[in-house]
Amino acid sequence: MLNFDFYNPTHILFGTDRLESIDKYVPADATVLITYGGGSAKKNGLIDKVKTVLGNRKVYEFGGIEPNPRYETLVKAVEIIRNENIDFLLAVGGGSVIDGTKFITLASFYDGDSRDLLKYGFMPITSDVVKKTVPFGTVLTLPATGSEMNSGAVISYEHGKYPVMSELAFPKFSILDPTVTFTLPKIQVANGVIDTFVHVTEQYLTYPVDARIQDRIAEGILQTLIEIGETTIAESDNYDARANLVWCATLALNGVVGAGVPQDWATHMIGHELTALFGIDHGQTLAIVTPALLEVRSEQKRAKLLQYAQRVWHIESGSEEKKIDLAIQKTREFFESLGVKTHLSQYGIGADKIPVIVEQLKAHGMTALSETGDLTLDISRNILERAM
Amino acid sequence: MLNFDFYNPTHILFGTDRLESIDKYVPADATVLITYGGGSAKKNGLIDKVKTVLGNRKVYEFGGIEPNPRYETLVKAVEIIRNENIDFLLAVGGGSVIDGTKFITLASFYDGDSRDLLKYGFMPITSDVVKKTVPFGTVLTLPATGSEMNSGAVISYEHGKYPVMSELAFPKFSILDPTVTFTLPKIQVANGVIDTFVHVTEQYLTYPVDARIQDRIAEGILQTLIEIGETTIAESDNYDARANLVWCATLALNGVVGAGVPQDWATHMIGHELTALFGIDHGQTLAIVTPALLEVRSEQKRAKLLQYAQRVWHIESGSEEKKIDLAIQKTREFFESLGVKTHLSQYGIGADKIPVIVEQLKAHGMTALSETGDLTLDISRNILERAM
Numbered sequence: 116m117l118n119f120d121f122y123n124p125t126h127i128l129f130g131t132d133r134l135e136s137i138d139k140y141v142p143a144d145a146t147v148l149i150t151y152g153g154g155s156a157k158k159n160g161l162i163d164k165v166k167t168v169l170g171n172r173k174v175y176e177f178g179g180i181e182p183n184p185r186y187e188t189l190v191k192a193v194e195i196i197r198n199e200n201i202d203f204l205l206a207v208g209g210g211s212v213i214d215g216t217k218f219i220t221l222a223s224f225y226d227g228d229s230r231d232l233l234k235y236g237f238m239p240i241t242s243d244v245v246k247k248t249v250p251f252g253t254v255l256t257l258p259a260t261g262s263e264m265n266s267g268a269v270i271s272y273e274h275g276k277y278p279v280m281s282e283l284a285f286p287k288f289s290i291l292d293p294t295v296t297f298t299l300p301k302i303q304v305a306n307g308v309i310d311t312f313v314h315v316t317e318q319y320l321t322y323p324v325d326a327r328i329q330d331r332i333a334e335g336i337l338q339t340l341i342e343i344g345e346t347t348i349a350e351s352d353n354y355d356a357r358a359n360l361v362w363c364a365t366l367a368l369n370g371v372v373g374a375g376v377p378q379d380w381a382t383h384m385i386g387h388e389l390t391a392l393f394g395i396d397h398g399q400t401l402a403i404v405t406p407a408l409l410e411v412r413s414e415q416k417r418a419k420l421l422q423y424a425q426r427v428w429h430i431e432s433g434s435e436e437k438k439i440d441l442a443i444q445k446t447r448e449f450f451e452s453l454g455v456k457t458h459l460s461q462y463g464i465g466a467d468k469i470p471v472i473v474e475q476l477k478a479h480g481m482t483a484l485s486e487t488g489d490l491t492l493d494i495s496r497n498i499l500e501r502a503m
Numbered sequence: 504m505l506n507f508d509f510y511n512p513t514h515i516l517f518g519t520d521r522l523e524s525i526d527k528y529v530p531a532d533a534t535v536l537i538t539y540g541g542g543s544a545k546k547n548g549l550i551d552k553v554k555t556v557l558g559n560r561k562v563y564e565f566g567g568i569e570p571n572p573r574y575e576t577l578v579k580a581v582e583i584i585r586n587e588n589i590d591f592l593l594a595v596g597g598g599s600v601i602d603g604t605k606f607i608t609l610a611s612f613y614d615g616d617s618r619d620l621l622k623y624g625f626m627p628i629t630s631d632v633v634k635k636t637v638p639f640g641t642v643l644t645l646p647a648t649g650s651e652m653n654s655g656a657v658i659s660y661e662h663g664k665y666p667v668m669s670e671l672a673f674p675k676f677s678i679l680d681p682t683v684t685f686t687l688p689k690i691q692v693a694n695g696v697i698d699t700f701v702h703v704t705e706q707y708l709t710y711p712v713d714a715r716i717q718d719r720i721a722e723g724i725l726q727t728l729i730e731i732g733e734t735t736i737a738e739s740d741n742y743d744a745r746a747n748l749v750w751c752a753t754l755a756l757n758g759v760v761g762a763g764v765p766q767d768w769a770t771h772m773i774g775h776e777l778t779a780l781f782g783i784d785h786g787q788t789l790a791i792v793t794p795a796l797l798e799v800r801s802e803q804k805r806a807k808l809l810q811y812a813q814r815v816w817h818i819e820s821g822s823e824e825k826k827i828d829l830a831i832q833k834t835r836e837f838f839e840s841l842g843v844k845t846h847l848s849q850y851g852i853g854a855d856k857i858p859v860i861v862e863q864l865k866a867h868g869m870t871a872l873s874e875t876g877d878l879t880l881d882i883s884r885n886i887l888e889r890a891m
Contacts, residue, residue, distance in 0.1 A: 118518025130506025335719025
């Protein structure tokens, strides 16, 4: 097992009828800015319910945070915070709204050009850099990114997606009410299942370090997703299936799975370029890249792929190569069973675009990816060719 | 899945050579009281190492916190805190030292007779009751209780053991260095494996609520303990085995396993009386009570016992009764394989003592135990008879 630090102070309030908790966790005298996305939370009445719970507190709203939240949008919320003396933020939405709100809180009292905050990558932004933030809570509407219980965000600016990490960006609380997610379009639920699945595989399909309980938590999430994936898409109001998805999505990226193990975020990094260049949904990019990457990297990931084949897919017979191939095939079939296509060509992207994608990876410094730092641009090209 | 709240703000600093972190997490101008137990941490040089890291900070020591820490001992530390203006506590020890330190911090600025704090049971003590506490960190020397990453304690007073729960009692940080535990006597490691195992079964062997990932985390910890239990006792300095035990012990009782599922603490409650009356080690009491309780409660726990038989012990054939019997038998054999006896009579306790034990349960209000609240004194008597 590798050395690790684990810290996660977010209060989780999970289950039905939890909106009332907002009243307990938001200071009674706070001036609140509610942040949200494209308007579905507004239309379906969730924002109004939240405002009712907030009661006499002074409340402002900031809607329009887009999927893959953009710097240019978020800085407008910073102005409101400064002008109206906002002292609590409440993000009502999915990962994009929550990620965006994390950036807003970090930028609110940053002295200088807040685009600076996009330059830190995976290096955490500390209180030496950002001296003051606005506390925030979340009401999660989409189980997928895990942003509701971690301190990371991904922010889009011009043609890039930029990771932003900071212990100052943990939500104070997150309300996880599975019923709130019942109205989601099926494709968003499918993307959420895949995002959760790949968050886990990126922390699990690496190389073994004898981290037995971390492996079993990872395998437990994967098995649960395989069991409930199709059901929670087909039966939107099946509480138990959705509750299992919501909690798996949160656990997948709250630090527990990745504690003390190597991590490989290459799939996400390559996927980010596909979203930035072609607007493909994040979950879909992961469904495209994952099987191809596992095929190309099957030697480096051999031991863990065999464990994955056995424990997650219960593949017991055949040569080691056959077991690994079958496990990757089953992974692809699982994504497709959720209604998500797994080939670039199915999204209208031809092989002629591969050099453009590789160029973007190069431009963003993604030249030494993976758990071993040896996934070069040539290997990324190979992965993209496999993903056609 | 049941509704739940999850909150755990303790920083975990896991791995080799982590003592240096103390310097980062203890304020530079703090006056520190180091709390410890019977002296092994003093003798083996750990306290000195900790003091070296604390550098120029003013440091006091309070040793002698006994296993099953006693109120009468702990109040003496409260006097030191008040007299010397201590503003940080550092618990160096196992669950008893950490539990004791939690009580010390809660009692330090409590207005009134601090025995009041023993009366809350499983009802959390809030900041309305305890208005100020002394922050504390821990250096864990014994993987067992999980106290290093939760907000609970068990305190002994006169002839009883009293649970104390408070969000004010989370450690600020806990240093989990598996090598620090290499010098432990084998029996203490065995007790720690069993304590961890039973923390999990008390949150897992209840009734099903379709909490799939919680079940799999529970099963993952149990399987890991079964795999590494004998090894980590036999090979004291096997880092990987011990690291897996340490992290399992922490995860078993940090709230993750019990989130959203029913919990049955009857084994612990009955075990506490055996410790209080006869001085049997906590881990040993659990090894005595667990198999007997599972036998007596096999109807109530039927569905989860079958799942346990299949997923943890890989029992695939035979009638349901046979599978359950075999799973309980294997549990008993596992405890015995660690060198821990599982029958009361093996500890010199005869059947004539059963009425005394039942009387103590009655005196402490333990008349409606278990996840369903229907484990009466008669059933406890039956369990104790089975445990002879």
